[in-house]
Amino acid sequence: MYKTIVIGTGPAGLTAAIYLARANLNPLVIEGLQPGGQLTTTTEVENFPGFPEGILGPDLMGNMRKQAERFGAEFKNGWVESVDLSQRPFKLTVSGMGTLEAETVIISTGASARYLGIPGEQENVGRGVSTCATCDGFFFRGKKIVVVGGGDSAMEEASFLTRFASEVTVVHRRGELRASKIMQDRAKENPKVSWALNRTPLAVATDEQGAVKGLSVRNNETGEEELVEASGVFVAIGHTPNTGFLGGQITTDGNGYIAVRPGTTETNIPGVFACGDVQDTRYRQAISAAGTGCMAAMDAEKFLEGTMVHDWSESLDK
Numbered sequence: 001m002y003k004t005i006v007i008g009t010g011p012a013g014l015t016a017a018i019y020l021a022r023a024n025l026n027p028l029v030i031e032g033l034q035p036g037g038q039l040t041t042t043t044e045v046e047n048f049p050g051f052p053e054g055i056l057g058p059d060l061m062g063n064m065r066k067q068a069e070r071f072g073a074e075f076k077n078g079w080v081e082s083v084d085l086s087q088r089p090f091k092l093t094v095s096g097m098g099t100l101e102a103e104t105v106i107i108s109t110g111a112s113a114r115y116l117g118i119p120g121e122q123e124n125v126g127r128g129v130s131t132c133a134t135c136d137g138f139f140f141r142g143k144k145i146v147v148v149g150g151g152d153s154a155m156e157e158a159s160f161l162t163r164f165a166s167e168v169t170v171v172h173r174r175g176e177l178r179a180s181k182i183m184q185d186r187a188k189e190n191p192k193v194s195w196a197l198n199r200t201p202l203a204v205a206t207d208e209q210g211a212v213k214g215l216s217v218r219n220n221e222t223g224e225e226e227l228v229e230a231s232g233v234f235v236a237i238g239h240t241p242n243t244g245f246l247g248g249q250i251t252t253d254g255n256g257y258i259a260v261r262p263g264t265t266e267t268n269i270p271g272v273f274a275c276g277d278v279q280d281t282r283y284r285q286a287i288s289a290a291g292t293g294c295m296a297a298m299d300a301e302k303f304l305e306g307t308m309v310h311d312w313s314e315s316l317d318k
Contacts, residue, residue, distance in 0.1 A: 001089060002028045004300050005102040007080050008242075011286045012276025013108035014064035015293030016300075021071035023301050028102075029068070030094060031077045032109065046138065048286055057126075060286075085249045085269050104271045104300045107250070107258060108293060109242040111277040111284070115235055116148065120204030128212025129204055129233045133157040134285065137164045140232040146171055146215045148201055149236035155183035157236045162192040169193075169228050171217060173200045196228055204233055241278050250274070251316055257281050259316035265296040268316060273299050 020027040046054040084091040089101040113131035150172035199217035258274040275292035
């Protein structure tokens with residue numbers, strides 16, 4: 001029996017573990033298939049406060065884990081296959097561990113960026129291929145960039161990246177964009193944005209030194225293969241929240257993100273809290289995830305103390 005089990009070890013989960021451990025709650029942290037979350041696939045992180053020279057993503061996550069362990073957090077590697085949140089204590093079925101019980105649960109399983117699944121893509125993640133303009137746009141100052149996608153996210157990323165790039169080319173496999181008119185108009189009015197519509201991405205192209213040199217595409221009108229030259233390829237086709245294991249027991253929005261009460265990390269089930277990208281459809285930054293991890297730990301602590309006073313019938317924030 002654990003007082004709190006934290007599912008996930010990105011910035012949110014590890015921050016929650018630090019706060020819980022310092023409160024002598026001895027949390028168990030389930031690491032999952034990708035310990036450290038998405039930042040472990042990132043090279044330099046330059047926008048996390050406290051590191052004026054930047055820090056490697058894996059190093060940042062490693063430091064957070066060591067900090068949590070220092071105060072008594074317990075870590076186990078496993079995959080949460082299913083949960084029973086119908087009554088307390090909650091029951092979690094974890095691969096290799098059987099069934100675990102907890103008085104409270106913090107869900108920080110994040111959201112996985114959708115990739116194109118083309119050659120050269122995964123090999124160059126963090127080396128010219130990115131899914132986060134805010135995180136990596138700075139590294140492409142004065143260079144050409146490709147943004148793949150036709151929705152609001154792609155238009156937002158393209159507009160943002162014009163702050164750094166000499167040119168941003170939007171590649172979309174259809175002739176029409178899915179983005180809202182206001183987002184389309186904003187991108188189309190930007191002189192740095194060019195368009196390669198009706199193009200299907202085929203592969204991320206690299207030069208002899210292995211550096212990204214562009215995106216190979218098929219012109220759907222002519223059938224010919226073309227190269228859209230760029231030093232960076234930003235994939236902006238959405239994210240998928242990692243909530244499938246919950247079996248529909250937690251209220252989510254239409255895209256599967258966990259709904260929380262405004263200003264808290266509380267879900268529709270008392271004693272279950274959500275933090276990080278699994279409940280964040282807007283910011284999706286390491287620092288904002290860490291902040292909600294702190295909130296979740298404090299919410300769980302107050303719940304365990306019996307000092308949390310909330311009307312659990314209040315509407316959820318989604």
